[in-house]
Amino acid sequence: MKAFAHANARDLKQAVTLAEQAHREGQAASFAGGGSDLLALMKERTVAPDVLVSLKTVKGLDRVTTSAGGMDIGGLITLDALSKHPTVRGRYAVLAEAADGVATPQIRNVGTLAGNVCQRPWCWYFRNGFPCFKNGGRTCFSVTGENQFHAIFGGGPSYIVHPSDTAPALVALDAKFRIVGPSGERLVQAADFFVLPRDNAARENILGPEDVLASVQIPAARPGTRSTYHKILDREAWTHAVVSAAIVLEMDRDECRSARIVLGGVAPIPWRLPEVERLLAGQRITPDLAAKASDVAVADARPLEKNAYKIPLTKGVVRRTLLELAGRA
Ligand SMILES: Cc1cc2nc3c(=O)[nH]c(=O)nc-3n(C[C@H](O)[C@H](O)[C@H](O)COP(=O)(O)OP(=O)(O)OC[C@H]3O[C@@H](n4cnc5c(N)ncnc54)[C@H](O)[C@@H]3O)c2cc1C
Numbered sequence: 118m119k120a121f122a123h124a125n126a127r128d129l130k131q132a133v134t135l136a137e138q139a140h141r142e143g144q145a146a147s148f149a150g151g152g153s154d155l156l157a158l159m160k161e162r163t164v165a166p167d168v169l170v171s172l173k174t175v176k177g178l179d180r181v182t183t184s185a186g187g188m189d190i191g192g193l194i195t196l197d198a199l200s201k202h203p204t205v206r207g208r209y210a211v212l213a214e215a216a217d218g219v220a221t222p223q224i225r226n227v228g229t230l231a232g233n234v235c236q237r238p239w240c241w242y243f244r245n246g247f248p249c250f251k252n253g254g255r256t257c258f259s260v261t262g263e264n265q266f267h268a269i270f271g272g273g274p275s276y277i278v279h280p281s282d283t284a285p286a287l288v289a290l291d292a293k294f295r296i297v298g299p300s301g302e303r304l305v306q307a308a309d310f311f312v313l314p315r316d317n318a319a320r321e322n323i324l325g326p327e328d329v330l331a332s333v334q335i336p337a338a339r340p341g342t343r344s345t346y347h348k349i350l351d352r353e354a355w356t357h358a359v360v361s362a363a364i365v366l367e368m369d370r371d372e373c374r375s376a377r378i379v380l381g382g383v384a385p386i387p388w389r390l391p392e393v394e395r396l397l398a399g400q401r402i403t404p405d406l407a408a409k410a411s412d413v414a415v416a417d418a419r420p421l422e423k424n425a426y427k428i429p430l431t432k433g434v435v436r437r438t439l440l441e442l443a444g445r446a
Contacts, residue, residue, distance in 0.1 A: 150232030192231030402443035
């Protein structure tokens with residue numbers, strides 16, 4: 118690991134200033150939440166900051182506040198605290214379940230919500246120092262290489278999948294992200310936060326080098342709302358989704374008023390399924406309709422040589438999750 122200076126930020130303004138100062142002096146800076154992803158990348162020298170700005174010392178950034186308008190969740194809340202928070206579990210089950218499904222208890226105890234959303238891809242070419250798009254190169258080695266876990270939607274020129282479990286849940290909940298940077302604060306829809314490789318192959322989101330993801334705002338759940346997160350793994354624990362589905366349904370008795378359906382593990386960004394959402398609106402969710410929805414879900418899938426198995430997995434997770442939610446009173 119390269120030697121680096123460590124700075125504990127007092128507040129968000131100081132965190133941004135510390136990053137700005139480092140950049141002015143020609144140094145690289147990284148923000149750290151729990152450090153569970155960043156430190157691993159630093160040990161491999163995939164990322165090599167001169168200054169590490171810790172956000173853990175910013176007071177109050179791990180709080181959850183509720184109001185009539187919804188909920189505000191500080192970016193520094195740990196995944197463990199988020200998954201156990203009674204109001205999150207009661208009103209936004211999809212988010213609590215997604216946080217609870219991340220990795221292991223140890224990682225959930227240190228990993229933060231913001232760090233989970235901003236974690237870097239887990240593509241083996243990127244993590245092993247290949248000169249791919251993510252490492253500043255001009256190639257995606259997965260295209261002709263080992264692409265078992267890569268994207269079936271939205272790929273090209275890079276085929277990474279977005280690794281976060283909480284990100285699809287936040288997009289499904291129509292959350293907004295509060296970003297603090299050199300020019301102040303801004304709110305961005307979760308769906309607009311993530312960027313496709315065709316727009317910027319080196320980055321996964323819109324954050325600038327001096328921007329901090331401060332908190333997440335979730336609108337109040339409408340009456341009749343039900344939500345859940347289903348994740349399929351290639352082993353029982355410790356790993357990212359091969360395919361996942363975050364589904365939020367607004368129900369009127371047994372009729373679906375509206376749906377938000379977002380897949381994880383299959384695209385470089387949380388992958389929303391607007392055509393499936395339109396198909397379900399105003400309908401009773403029967404086994405036939407759920408099967409049709411699962412066909413529509415994969416209509417745009419473009420698998421690589423070794424990951425076509427994700428298509429039936431995606432169909433299965435969409436169909437099963439819809440039927441389970443529709444049957445849940
Ligand atoms: C064995 C293993 C299994 C895993 N399995 C899963 C899994 O199943 N599902 C899943 O979702 N994840 C999984 N992960 C990833 C894990 O969840 C992340 O390491 C963790 O959530 C990152 O949180 P952190 O606070 O430690 O982030 P950090 O390591 O501190 O930061 C991660 C990245 O985000 C940036 N960052 C952090 N906070 C901010 C902020 N507030 N503003 C702007 N940028 C910020 C950092 O600069 C860094 O690039 C796994 C990790 C391991 C090691």
